[in-house]
Structures are given as C-alpha cells and as structure tokens.
Amino acid sequence: MFKAIKDWISPPPPPPPPPPKPKKPRAPRKPKPVPPKLELTEKEKATVAGEPYVAILRVDLDPGDINNGSFELDWNDKFLLNLIKQGYKFAQKDTDSEIVDRWFQTVCRNIAMEVYEQEIADPEKRESELRVIRQKDLGDGFTEVS
Numbered sequence: 001m002f003k004a005i006k007d008w009i010s011p012p013p014p015p016p017p018p019p020p021k022p023k024k025p026r027a028p029r030k031p032k033p034v035p036p037k038l039e040l041t042e043k044e045k046a047t048v049a050g051e052p053y054v055a056i057l058r059v060d061l062d063p064g065d066i067n068n069g070s071f072e073l074d075w076n077d078k079f080l081l082n083l084i085k086q087g088y089k090f091a092q093k094d095t096d097s098e099i100v101d102r103w104f105q106t107v108c109r110n111i112a113m114e115v116y117e118q119e120i121a122d123p124e125k126r127e128s129e130l131r132v133i134r135q136k137d138l139g140d141g142f143t144e145v146s
Contacts, residue, residue, distance in 0.1 A: 043076055052079035054100075068146055075100055097141025105135075105143065 046053035053076040061069040080096055083089070088099045088106075112133065136144040 043074060047076045047078065050078060052076065052082050054079045065146075068144065070142065071104070073100055073104065095141060101141050101143060105145075108145070 040048065042055070043053050053074075055074050056071055057074050058072040059069060060072075075096075080099060083099050083103050088102045090102075134146050136146075138144055
C-alpha cells in the first residue's frame with residue numbers, strides 16, 4: 001500500500017531521451033577573401049616618410065649613335081623642394097621638369113668634369129684629342145647633349 005501511495009503522490013518518471021539525430025556533414029568552410037595588400041612603391045614610401053626621392057625610370061639610346069640618348073626621371077615633391085632651396089629655380093615660371101633637368105645637367109657635368117680631370121692628369125692621355133660637348137634645348141624640359 002505504501003508503494004501505491006508513493007506512486008500516486010510522486011510524479012511519473014521522465015520518458016527516456018530521444019536518440020540523438022545524426023549530424024549533417026558540413027561543407028568545408030570557404031576562407032574569407034583577403035583583400036590584397038597594396039605594396040607601396042619606393043617613391044610612395046619615401047613620400048610617406050618625408051624623404052626626397054629621385055630615380056631613373058628609363059634610358060633611351062639611339063642605336064645609330066650611342067652618344068645620343070635620353071633619361072626619364074621620376075621624383076617626389078620633397079626632392080623638388082630641396083632643389084628649389086639649393087637654388088635650381090631661377091625664375092617663377094620655371095617648371096618642375098626644368099628645375100630637375102637643371103639639376104641633372106649639373107650632375108652629368110660634374111661627372112664629365114671628373115673624368116676630364118682624370119684624363120688630363122694622366123700624362124699618356126694628355127696628348128689625345130678631346131671631344132667637344134654640345135647642348136641643344138629641345139623644349140618641354142628636354143635637352144640634347146652630343
């Protein structure tokens with residue numbers, strides 16, 4: 001009797017848990033597309049760092065006369081400002097190309113003078129015939145040196 005009262009007062013036992021559902025196989029995760037990191041060029045790195053930058057992009061030589069050719073230069077504003085501070089800007093109307101061309105001519109002239117001085121200092125080469133260098137302004141910041 002005690003068991004009957006106990007069963008009547010006690011709640012019924014919970015039903016057994018349902019069997020677990022089989023898990024669906026997952027498709028492999030697709031990685032999120034990572035945007036490519038933009039590599040800064042040397043010019044951009046120098047500009048960000050506040051440093052002057054100048055580089056020779058291209059050298060063109062006349063295959064018929066290797067004494068004629070041209071250089072294509074690239075520079076940033078900091079380099080140009082340094083040239084202006086050093087006195088390479090002669091007039092207000094001077095363009096950036098003219099200022100850089102004036103500097104590049106000075107560099108080339110210094111190299112030529114150094115070679116000339118070395119040749120003159122060598123007694124064996126003093127007697128040799130020296131080459132005359134001519135310059136012609138082509139406009140748009142270009143100069144022909146021959």
